[in-house]
Amino acid sequence: MNRWTHFLTSVVFMSASALSICSAEEQGALSRPNSACAACHGPGGSHPATPETPRLAGQEYDYLVQALGQYRSGARENPIMGAMAKSLSNTQIQTLARYFSSQPGLTTKY
Numbered sequence: 188m189n190r191w192t193h194f195l196t197s198v199v200f201m202s203a204s205a206l207s208i209c210s211a212e213e214q215g216a217l218s219r220p221n222s223a224c225a226a227c228h229g230p231g232g233s234h235p236a237t238p239e240t241p242r243l244a245g246q247e248y249d250y251l252v253q254a255l256g257q258y259r260s261g262a263r264e265n266p267i268m269g270a271m272a273k274s275l276s277n278t279q280i281q282t283l284a285r286y287f288s289s290q291p292g293l294t295t296k297y
């Protein structure tokens with residue numbers, strides 16, 4: 188295998204793993220909770236990409252479980268999060284909630 192082939196193989200491999208994060212929600216959510224959510228909520232849920240995107244880092248576990256369950260059922264309506272939560276299992280929701288609630292959140296400023 189020459190260097191060029193090796194390079195191509197790495198690119199294909201990297202693209203394949205990036206795709207699997209998007210398509211295999213289950214795998215992404217369970218093995219790397221951050222991966223599917225970081226694009227908008229930021230690494231560890233602590234640097235949201237837009238002002239409309241809430242910070243998840245340090246949020247209460249129960250709150251996160253409830254919010255994701257409501258997006259999934261449609262009780263809380265949001266086109267983006269509804270689509271994100273639609274395919275999550277209870278276990279995945281709990282795993283995500285545990286992950287984000289254990290991240291360092293905001294501290295008191297005064």
Ligand code: HEC
Nearest residue numbers: 223224226227228239240241251254255265267268271283
């Ligand atoms: C494409 C951008 C995007 C992605 C990807 C995304 N979110 Fe969100 N998320 C948002 C936006 C925007 C809101 C605010 C929606 C609203 O107003 O209800 C939100 C809201 C939330 C909330 C409610 C927080 C609160 O304070 O009420 C939770 C929990 C949440 N997202 C978790 C997740 C998880 C877990 C993932 C990954 C599986 C994820 N999000 C992926 C954009 C995104």
